Amino acid sequence: MSKRTAPEQKPAEDIPVVGRRQPCPCGSGKRYKACHGASGGAAKVKVTRPFEGLAAECELVALREFVPSATARLPLASGSEEIQLATVLPMAAAALVRTDGVAFIGLQVQTKSGDVSRDLARAVEWVRTAEPGESLAVVGPEDAPAGSVPARLQDLLDPDARLDVQVHEDFSWWMPEGVEATGEVAMSLERANSAIMPTQRLETEGVHAAYWVDATDRAHLRWVRPEPEERLISALARLSARGELALGEDSRYAGSFRAHGLLVPVWDLDREKHPDEWAEPAAALGRRLDEALASLDERSLDADERRARDGLRGRQITVR
Incomplete structure (x- = not known):
């Protein structure tokens, strides 16, 4: 199969030239020589x-x-x-x-x-x-x-x-x-x-971008969340302090990873259960999480919740 390409074009953004060691005007936080001042710099931001x-x-x-x-x-x-x-x-x-x-x-x-x-x-x-x-x-x-x-x-x-x-x-x-x-x-x-790893999307009311994944030795629920990271971690910590962060007795919160600016919480699950059996527990967890998010506007985290938040932060990694 052949590849079709178009002629190379210059970046459309009008970035003013500054000293090569000065911060780039595009706001990336990098020096100009390492950003738009470099060859093909606009593509590297x-x-x-x-x-x-x-x-x-x-x-x-x-x-x-x-x-x-x-x-x-x-x-x-x-x-x-x-x-x-x-x-x-x-x-x-x-x-x-x-x-x-x-x-x-x-x-x-x-x-x-x-x-x-x-x-x-x-x-x-x-x-x-x-x-x-x-x-x-x-x-x-x-x-x-x-x-x-x-x-x-x-x-x-x-x-x-x-x-x-x-x-x-x-x-x-x-x-x-x-x-x-x-x-x-x-x-x-x-x-x-x-x-390929067996994967199934959980389809139930109020649950979006949540996937059951069979990783051979155990199953996971990976749930991409849209909330800002600090707000989501605080809500998860509130549930953790209450003992309400799991999806049931056969699950546990494993941690989270960052991907493209969003946080993806992960739960370990009993892989003997059918993926559909986790749909309602996920929906119930989603309702508890929505409640915890809303309560953040009413009161800040107490001492137990802050300790839980510190523990959750220690189980975060960045993918992209």
């Missing part, structure tokens, strides 16, 4: 929370970071075309159009810039003019249309639309129905299927 402002933010983070095989229709704000968002594509492609004309954008890909949202938008623009059978290996600044203002995913999607995520048991959806994979695609498909 890292956006910590690339999906901010989208109702689908939490699902986008989950699909990019830990859901192995899933697809969802992109809720485009305009245009009649249908583009599928995907976790992983063959050979970790950034985008492709299957031979039957179905277009896909890959989330779990290498990127050339510090803004995942902008890279995904470039992949969307590429796939709109791609032909069946074509794929885009890696997306970067050179893939943007010449002379255009670089778009972000927020510019292309309905900001209020959530994703209708379909989790798959394998990667057979890579191929059109009735078509058998061959060559590198077949090898990539075999490797991907052998490495």
Whole structure:
């Protein structure tokens, strides 16, 4: 499959030139020589929370970071075309159009810039003019249309639309129905299927971007939350101090990790239970968490809750 590219363009942002050792005017906190003053500097500025402002933010983070095989229709704000968002594509492609004309954008890909949202938008623009059978290996600044203002995913999607995520048991959806994979695609498909961890999205009222994952020795619930980190940690600490942070007797709070500006709390679960059995406990926990979040406006944490908060902070890691 061939790669289609557009001529390289200069960054659209008008960043004034300052001394190379002075702070960059873009606000990144870096020296100008290490940011916009460097070759390709605009592409190196890292956006910590690339999906901010989208109702689908939490699902986008989950699909990019830990859901192995899933697809969802992109809720485009305009245009009649249908583009599928995907976790992983063959050979970790950034985008492709299957031979039957179905277009896909890959989330779990290498990127050339510090803004995942902008890279995904470039992949969307590429796939709109791609032909069946074509794929885009890696997306970067050179893939943007010449002379255009670089778009972000927020510019292309309905900001209020959530994703209708379909989790798959394998990667057979890579191929059109009735078509058998061959060559590198077949090898990539075999490797991907052998490495997949059973995953199921919990679908119940009030629960979004929560996934049951079977990690062989134990099962986990990974729940991407939209709240600011400090506020969420305080609410979790309030529940912990009350002994209400678990999903039941067969679970325990394991910790959390940061991904794309959001916090993802994780619970260890009894893997003998069916994933559906955790839906109602998750909904009940969500209600307790909402109550704890609301109570933060009424009173601050007491001594026990502050100790619980310190303990929760000690179990945090950063993924991206």
